[in-house]
Amino acid sequence: MQLLAMLTMLIDHIGIVWFPGETVWRMIGRIAFPLYAFALAIGYQRTRSVPRYMARLAVIAALSQLPYQLAFHKFELNVVGTLLVGLFTLAALDRLKGRRLLQGCAIAAASALLELLPFSYGAYALALVLIYRYARASRMTPLHLAVNIAAVFYNGIGWYLQLFSLFATLLLVYAPQLLRGLDRIAVPRFVWRSFYPLHLALIGVAALLEASGFFSGLE
Numbered sequence: 001m002q003l004l005a006m007l008t009m010l011i012d013h014i015g016i017v018w019f020p021g022e023t024v025w026r027m028i029g030r031i032a033f034p035l036y037a038f039a040l041a042i043g044y045q046r047t048r049s050v051p052r053y054m055a056r057l058a059v060i061a062a063l064s065q066l067p068y069q070l071a072f073h074k075f076e077l078n079v080v081g082t083l084l085v086g087l088f089t090l091a092a093l094d095r096l097k098g099r100r101l102l103q104g105c106a107i108a109a110a111s112a113l114l115e116l117l118p119f120s121y122g123a124y125a126l127a128l129v130l131i132y133r134y135a136r137a138s139r140m141t142p143l144h145l146a147v148n149i150a151a152v153f154y155n156g157i158g159w160y161l162q163l164f165s166l167f168a169t170l171l172l173v174y175a176p177q178l179l180r181g182l183d184r185i186a187v188p189r190f191v192w193r194s195f196y197p198l199h200l201a202l203i204g205v206a207a208l209l210e211a212s213g214f215f216s217g218l219e
Helices: 002-018 025-030 032-047 050-073 081-094 101-117 123-134 138-156 157-174 177-180 190-213
Strands: none
Touching: 002 032, 002 138, 002 157, 002 190, 025 157, 025 177, 032 050, 032 081, 032 123, 032 157, 050 081, 050 190, 081 123, 123 138, 123 190, 138 190, 157 177
16 A cells, blocks of 8 residues: 555656646546555554654654645645644544544644645545544445545535545455555555655756756756
8 A cells, every 4th residue: 555655646746747737647646645644544543652653744744845845836734744633633532532522623623724724635634534544444435525525616626636536445445455465565664754755855856957957958
C-alpha cells in the first residue's frame, strides 16, 4: 500500500506541474490521498506513542511546507498538516469516549479549522480519516462516495476528479490481497517518511530550473 500511495502521489504531482491539461495524471493521482488517510487511521491504532506520532507528522509537515509552495505555488498548508489535524481529532475522540456531544464538538471544531485556514483538502480529509477509523468495511465505499458527492457540490465542479478517489477505497475493501502483495516490496521507514518533502523539493527545483531555461541551455 505504501508503494502504491507514493507512486500515485508522484504521478499526480508530475501531472500538476508539467501536464496540467492532461487529466489522466490527476485521475490516477486521486488514489493517493485515501491511502494516506487509511494509513493514518491504521497507524493511530498501532502506534506505541501517539505524541511521538504527532511529533513526526509535525516535523514532516514543517519540512514539506516550503517545497510544497515552491512546487505548486499555492498559499495553503500541505496535506501532512491536514493529516496532523486528523490525528489530533482521533486522539480527542478517544479522550472524549462516551461523551457524544463533546465528540461532535471536537469534529466540528477540527472541520472548521481545516476549512477556515488554507489546509489542503480541508474538512474532506477529516471525513475520510473518520470513515477509515470508525466505519465497517461494508460501509466505507458508500460513505466515501457520499463524501465525494458532497465535496463536489460544496467545492464546485472543479472537484469532480475527486470522484476517482473512490477506487482507493474499493481496493482497500475488495482487493486487500492485492495491496498485501504490493506490501511484500518493503518500503524502509525513512523512505516512507521522507518521500513527501523530498519529492516536492525535487519537483520544485526542477520546475524552477526549467522556467529559468537551465535545461534548454544543456541541449
